[in-house]
Amino acid sequence: MKKVAVVGCTGAVGMTMLQLLEDTDYEVVCMASERSAGKRLKAGNTEHLIEPFSVEGCASCDIVFLCVSGSFALEYGERLAENSYVIDNSSAFRYHPNIPLLVPPINGQRYKGEKLIANPNCSSAIALMVLGPLHDAFGLESAIISTYQAASGAGQPAMLELREKAKAFSDYGDQDDSENFAHNLAFNVIPQVDSFEDNGYTREEMKVVWELRKVLDEPDLAISTTAVRVPTLRSHAESLSLRFKQPVHSLAQVRELLAAAPGVEVVDEPKQGVYPMPMTSTYKHAVEVGRIRYNLIYGEHGLDLFISGDQLLRGAALNAFEIMQLVDD
Amino acid sequence: MKKVAVVGCTGAVGMTMLQLLEDTDYEVVCMASERSAGKRLKAGNTEHLIEPFSVEGCASCDIVFLCVSGSFALEYGERLAENSYVIDNSSAFRYHPNIPLLVPPINGQRYKGEKLIANPNCSSAIALMVLGPLHDAFGLESAIISTYQAASGAGQPAMLELREKAKAFSDYGDQDDSENFAHNLAFNVIPQVDSFEDNGYTREEMKVVWELRKVLDEPDLAISTTAVRVPTLRSHAESLSLRFKQPVHSLAQVRELLAAAPGVEVVDEPKQGVYPMPMTSTYKHAVEVGRIRYNLIYGEHGLDLFISGDQLLRGAALNAFEIMQLVDD
Structure with a gap:
């Protein structure tokens, strides 16, 4: 043993x-x-x-x-x-x-x-579950990522603080200072996770850039990221705009490929209200992926996706x- | 009179x-x-x-x-x-x-x-306050936008529901169905605003595409959007990745240009924790813009920005x- x-x-x-x-x-x-x-x-x-x-x-x-x-x-x-x-x-x-x-x-x-x-990093690990198989299939050329990150990334006390401040909330004016975030998070979003680098990006944003490149073994991969803390408890979500070297001939092919990928669950029947959300991905081992559609700029060379994964599980x-x-x- | x-x-x-x-x-x-x-x-x-x-x-x-x-x-x-x-x-x-x-x-x-x-539309109006002057100065080539939209877009009862559900929250499992959103919004994010079109985009996302093109008088402008509802009350935020025809020679120039634009407030001292947020933009007439930095993919031909504006005021x-x-x- x-x-x-x-x-x-x-x-x-x-x-x-x-x-x-x-x-x-x-x-x-x-x-x-x-x-x-x-x-x-x-x-x-x-x-x-x-x-x-x-x-x-x-x-x-x-x-x-x-x-x-x-x-x-x-x-x-x-x-x-x-x-x-x-x-x-x-x-x-x-x-x-x-x-x-x-x-x-x-x-x-x-x-x-x-x-x-x-x-x-949690945002990297969650994104990579989906980016890995797509990169294998179509050759990732660039990724633009905006995140919707949960309180759990700032630790257990941060989750508790968010719940308590949300309950006590009456107006933005009367919130005490936050002990766990740069600002109060209840009914707010904060475009800062971790500290700022000299290029204007947060360390969290640069971690995603560096880690996607290292794990995908593409040292020059073009990536730009915006990391944002939102008032959710323990699942991150991410909006991904991806450009590929190879054309993507059908979205059905993408759904099939992602459904077969380990640790990924395709949650993509938007007209039935079925898409990735923190509410449904919390406590789940798989990363949810949905809102699978062609990016309106890149045509068949690009996909827009929305993903959500439990920050403490898949993200850590x-x-x-x-x-x-x-x-x- | x-x-x-x-x-x-x-x-x-x-x-x-x-x-x-x-x-x-x-x-x-x-x-x-x-x-x-x-x-x-x-x-x-x-x-x-x-x-x-x-x-x-x-x-x-x-x-x-x-x-x-x-x-x-x-x-x-x-x-x-x-x-x-x-x-x-x-x-x-x-x-x-x-x-x-x-x-x-x-x-x-x-x-x-x-x-x-x-x-x-609210997301369009808020984004345009910042996109207008940047387009005039540098010629917008493409925009990738992810939104962080407040409950107010779904009306007064939706704001009340969010506050009540946030107070009553104990676990994702025991939330009643939502009356104002596709799903419960408290401690959740929902990648659906308005109904779905056949191309996989929501009507809200397409509204932003159509309206940016019409207001900027650029019928073929390349835009892709992801519209997401987040648990905030009445200010939207948006993450913008912009590509320009002309090079942007300095970020100081961008800040100066935006500071001079009507209805825009530059809120951009990130290392001091100063950036746009729903908490600070609520009830404000101006759209807050900050996190102004070069996009990591487009170099001096691109900017990443974060904006936040009161959905009921500037957005409507x-x-x-x-x-x-x-x-x-």
């Missing part, structure tokens, strides 16, 4: 990982800071005892899943990888040329046994879980 | 128009269906007596503002225009080649005295009010 350490088990992603591990054969070790150590943590139907993080404790585990800050990952990641497979959920190692950034159904075949592996813990299965193979 | 009839005065747009008329010299006649007639309606600090709609009643007014359904407008619009200037807020006449579709700061100079005038009543001033000139 393999032993897995979940470091940062009390956070939203850590908790989701514990739930995914619940009905598996893995032996789970929960680790967190000294502050949480000794407490009990319920995930699904299982109660775990939280252990304090230690390099030695991790060394006894086959796989270490880090859902902690980037600076923590930078400090310990490589050391832990001397003994265990380390899957890091932060952005600390994602852009290092020698460290694989994996979305298993898309580029898992390129994995060569490295011990330290980066898990992608589930992808890490699939990396674990790949490593374990 | 000019006399103005507001037909459909009890709706969200009608009420907003009454508020705009409050401190003007216009004499206001409030009209609604038989059901509301005789009741009193408070808008701002003024109490109005609601009269039943009648062609004769309108005939005594210099200007008739129709904020009613498209079918009502189709039935009465041309008849009313025999006696009065008619400004119609529905989509009934917008695409008729002989009927002007006006956003006064953008194409008001092309108005030739027609009696029946169409007021644009305020534009109609400015048409009224133009007619009255």
